[in-house]
Amino acid sequence: MSELSKRRLKTWIRLLGVTRAAEAELREFLRLQHDTTLPRFDVMAALWRRREGLTMSELSRMLLVSNGNATAVVDRLEKDGLARRRPSETDRRTVFVDLTEEGLRAFEGMAEGHEMEVDRLLSDLDDADLEAMVTLLRKMKKDRK
Amino acid sequence: MSELSKRRLKTWIRLLGVTRAAEAELREFLRLQHDTTLPRFDVMAALWRRREGLTMSELSRMLLVSNGNATAVVDRLEKDGLARRRPSETDRRTVFVDLTEEGLRAFEGMAEGHEMEVDRLLSDLDDADLEAMVTLLRKMKKDRK
DNA sequence: GTCTAAAACTTTAAGCTTGAAATGAATCGG
DNA sequence: CCGATTCATTTCAAGCTTAAAGTTTTAGAC
Structure with a gap:
């Protein structure tokens, strides 16, 4: 194993640690x-951004979760009256999901606080840092398959 | 909401996306x-690094997971004969966990492949990139509480 | 010494997540 | 048209994860 490869591994472990810690803080904020x-x-958030509705497949692709997972979370949101399923008129396989009025209001009530939390988590990164970070992430993202 | 705050949010979302995608590839590698x-x-990996054994608390702190979660994963590893619990002699509350011989061999059989996968995932990052990334992550990590 | 608080774990209930299998629907080649 | 394939979604079983509550043990205050 090369020296470079070991450095990549250490960097990856650190990246994972920092994002997990940040996620934990966001989770705590949302819970409390x-x-x-x-x-x-x-x-x-995904349903908010695409107000006109999303299919289940689009949703799971956007969030990088399995299709079964999307089904489960939407089930619960629907049970709580925050989201809604609507069958497509043209293709009986597909289902559109969107937020109900209540769901819209609920999301709007959380979004600003969430943004403030993220702002706090990244508060030590200035514009230049953010640009550098995005550049690095873009390099990582490049298709490797 | 400031412009900078919005940029932080976008950067965070991108960061999350990239790490989730990488995690998914690692998961697939380990599964297949x-x-x-x-x-x-x-x-x-945590038990391998600290060959002399870890308490359950140390383990969950290292991995940033709840104590109950550590219990569950160790339960399964123990059932499969890969890990082992040993009660402390001096403090009857604490339990030490370590890998069995079989667990050591199993981990060693995976570690190189895992490092190669990570190397592939970060293959577009050279030494300078890695250093830049670590610097940014250190900034993010700084205590904010 | 005794009482109280803190610590280390485990258990529990609920929710999250996955991959695989199942269902039902659209499409496509012939 | 028909049969095969592909597609969108749900269901399922197993495992992961959390927060909260519970157990047992240790340590500290007095």
Whole structure:
């Protein structure tokens, strides 16, 4: 194993640690301030961004979760009256999901606090740092398959 | 909401996306090549690094998971004969966990492949990139509480 | 010494997550 | 049209994860 490879491994472990710690803080914020969870927030954020509705497949692809997982989270949001399923008129396989009025209001009530939390978590990164970070992430993302 | 705050949010979302995608590839590697999971690998790696054994509390702190979670994963590893619990002689509350012979061999059989996978995932980052990344992560990590 | 608080774990209930299998629907080649 | 394949989704079993509550043990205050 090369020296470089070992350095990549250490960097990866550190990256994972920092993101997990940050996620834990966000999760705690959502639980204490809004009595909800990160997966629910993520789904609601996706539905908020695409107000016209998303298919289940689009949703799971956007969030990088399995299709069965998306089904489960949407089930619970629907049970709580925050999301809604609507069958497609043209393709009877597909289902559109969107937020209900209540879901929209609930998300709007959380979004600003969430952004403030993230702002706090990254508060030591200035514009130049953010640009550097994005550049590095873009390099990592490049398709390798 | 300031412009900078919005940029931090976008950067965070991207960071999360990239690490989740990388984690998914590692998970797939572990499943296909070694019929195991990321949490199990993480626990085994921690036990490998600290060969003399770890308490359950140390383990959950190292991995940033709840204590109940550590209990569950160690239960399964123990059932499979890969890890072992040993009560402390001086403090009857604490339990030491370590890898069995079989666990050591199993981990050694996976470690190189895992490092190669990570090397591949970060293959577009050279030494300078890695240093830049670590610097940024250190900034993020700084205590904010 | 005794009482109280803290610590180390485990247990529990609920929710999250995955991969695989199942269902039902659309598409495509012939 | 028909049969095979692909596609969108759900269901399922197993494992992961958390927060909270519970158990047992240790340590500290007095």
